[in-house]
Amino acid sequence: DTGVSQNPRHKITKRGQNVTFRCDPISEHNRLYWYRQTLGQGPEFLTYFQNEAQLEKSRLLSDRFSAERPKGSFSTLEIQRTEQGDSAMYLCASSLSGINQPQHFGDGTRLSIL
Amino acid sequence: EDQVTQSPEALRLQEGESSSLNCSYTVSGLRGLFWYRQDPGKGPEFLFTLYSAGEEKEKERLKATLTKKESFLHITAPKPEDSATYLCAVQGLTGANSKLTFGKGITLSVRP
Numbered sequence: 001d002t003g004v005s006q007n008p009r010h011k012i013t014k015r016g017q018n019v020t021f022r023c024d025p026i027s028e029h030n031r032l033y034w035y036r037q038t039l040g041q042g043p044e045f046l047t048y049f050q051n052e053a054q055l056e057k058s059r060l061l062s063d064r065f066s067a068e069r070p071k072g073s074f075s076t077l078e079i080q081r082t083e084q085g086d087s088a089m090y091l092c093a094s095s096l097s098g099i100n101q102p103q104h105f106g107d108g109t110r111l112s113i114l
Numbered sequence: 115e116d117q118v119t120q121s122p123e124a125l126r127l128q129e130g131e132s133s134s135l136n137c138s139y140t141v142s143g144l145r146g147l148f149w150y151r152q153d154p155g156k157g158p159e160f161l162f163t164l165y166s167a168g169e170e171k172e173k174e175r176l177k178a179t180l181t182k183k184e185s186f187l188h189i190t191a192p193k194p195e196d197s198a199t200y201l202c203a204v205q206g207l208t209g210a211n212s213k214l215t216f217g218k219g220i221t222l223s224v225r226p
Contacts, residue, residue: 107156
């Protein structure tokens with residue numbers, strides 16, 4: 001069990017640029033989640049996949065955000081035309097399917113918008 | 115909408131001084147309540163899942179308990195390495211049945 005892996009760990013970009021983050025879940029986990037965390041706050045749910053199907057998206061996920069999970073393995077989260085308010089830690093988690101399976105988190109990608 | 119409130123926001127303890135962290139929640143049907151530990155610059159680390167009122171779980175110096183409205187994380191004789199932010203989250207029955215709703219966390223500092 002190598003844990004959830006996220007890349008890059010840090011991303012600094014200028015406002016208006018596009019960015020993409022990658023998440024590699026724990027290998028046997030078929031559920032994958034994206035959360036966003038700002039300083040002093042708990043993580044906020046963005047979206048979730050069961051295998052390759054994206055089953056729910058939060059109202060927080062504007063049309064500038066898109067997530068994919070091709071073949072039900074790794075996932076990418078893309079933010080287009082970044083804004084200052086997008087600065088945050090983007091966390092990925094994975095779990096087995098089934099009731100009350102705990103979600104295991106990666107160490108996140110910290111995004112800073114200049 | 116599911117809501118989680120944690121208190122206090124911050125807690126400073128002397129090594130060995132036991133205390134409790136509170137998590138109050140409102141949810142339209144509880145699937146589970148989760149406790150996580152988060153160190154600076156890291157992702158949350160899973161500690162416990164509680165499913166029903168009256169349930170208790172223990173791990174080393176930590177014990178989590180659950181009632182119908184709140185959960186407590188009791189820390190017995192804490193050590194400096196227990197310093198971290200402790201997050202509480204609920205998983206409700208509505209909406210995405212896997213979504214976690216988190217509180218803001220409690221920052222615990224344990225002085226040697």
